Amino acid sequence: MSQSSSTSGDMVAAGIGLKRGPPSPGEHSAKQPRTANKSAEQKELNDLLGWLEQTVMQEKGKKLGVLISEKNDGQTLET
Secondary structure, three states: OOOOHHHOHHHHHHOOOOOOOOOOOOOOOOOOOOHHHHHHHHHHHHHHHHHHHHHHHHHHHHHHHHHHHHHHHHHHHHO
16 A cells, blocks of 8 residues: 555546536536627617617707797797
8 A cells, every 4th residue: 555545546437536417517618609799789880779769869959949939939928
């Protein structure tokens, strides 16, 4: 018994010390999304944000037009 149990030839032959089975959770990094799918989602998101910005600007323009019209109506009624 001059060999230690961790370096025994029987243990190596039996597969002890070799990695088998599922990996530990910290052993692999998280999977990254595919770039093709990511770019399609990014384009869709950009399109949606562009549409939203355009809609907001139109509504602000309408509101400003109403305020100006109301102000003009008030001035013409006073004179």
